[in-house]
Amino acid sequence: MNVESKEIKQLLQSILSAYGYDFTEYAEASVRRRMSLFMSTRKITAFPDFAHLLLRDEMIFEQFIQELSVTVTEMFRDPDFYKSLRDHVIKRLATYPFIKVWVAGCATGEEVYSIAILLKEANLLDRAVIYATDINQRSLQIAKEGVFPIDRMKQYTQNYQHSGGTESFSDYYTSKYDSVLFDKSLRKNIVFSSHNLAVDKSFNEFQLILCRNVLIYFNQQLQNKVINLFYESLCPFGILGLGNKESLLFSEKKSFFDDVDRKEKIFIKNI
């Protein structure tokens, strides 16, 4: 898509004024790619037409926002990360009478159910609440329903076992046709809600925040802003888990976190 950065910035700015959605601090290459995909599936060839359409037609804009902000994940993604949570984080959580977890940017919820399983296996789920948030309503709806394609279960079972899980993974869900439904007991302490990391504020205090493969979509300024938000939302010695390729490098709060597991990007607020 042969469009100047300036035009993309202008459109994102207009979207912000017209609809209140702030994508101005997203990494541009990915935004550009999503725009280009959206245009080609709808047979729009000229960028000005596309910009005009988005600003004029709220329905189209809603569809675009869903496609722009969708992210994909899997259960027990990067099993070593979950193994490290089991080994280093769960026993810390067990010391709290009441455990609050925030999965920020939860996408379609696969990792929310993964952390719920970890807590359940440590007998902590009954005194925990997991807040699962995303900007994308369609993804949140899928997360809430807890229904996933059955053909993913083989990989998820392997991931689960690799993460140190020793139960029978299939006990956590019931299959129906080509999908599976995750157990109600996992879902009962999960609160799904809409939250926009770019503009919304802190809403609680947590012992554990997971935000995996979300920061990579943001520029350095927004990464810094979001880490600040997590810092404010963590209790003293609260734990922050990021994606495999993410870091606190661009955060002014870097020195307020220590490594729990440097390789798996698990950090502890040191104050």
Place this chain on the structure above:
Amino acid sequence: MDIDHTYEAIVIGTSAGGLSALTALLSILPSYYSLPIIIVQHRSKDHQNLLEEVLQSKCLIKIQQAEEKESILAGVVYIAPPNYHLLIERDYTFSLTSDEPVNYSRPSIDVLFESAALVYANKLIGIILTGTNRDGSEGMSVIKQYAGLTIAQDPKEAEFPAMPLAAIQAHVIEQVWQLAEIQKFLINIHADNEKR
């Protein structure tokens, strides 16, 4: 072939058979090479750094896994990490995304090549090597559209011919070369850059 203008970056895409082809190309480069080389090799997500380590053990030039937001420097070979797409930003830094696989692949060659073409335009060289699917053809078409140079490994020589063949059949390849010719070309553009 005459080199009529300065190139600023090289992108390489490969799949099955890529390790030996990449080793052949990269092991002849000097420790300081005048362009950045950015590679997508389809790879398993179970081995986080193995590819970089194996290549580094055979090369003088610095080989490293591309990190998000990192600035792209001449003289470094960057390799896309497993399980992420690698993109190039206008300010010559890397972005990673965890978007859906493209051509069943993450990292996808098309995704890297398309974003590189937008940034480097006619100062980009795209090279497609041995591989089993058709990832890279779309990306090569964008590189060509922006007047970059497109090179495919001769399918007759490639361990797995499907990938270079798909790009050739899409009519987006300017030069079909054997590895020895690509090696010579890489050395020549470096020598040429040094003279400037």
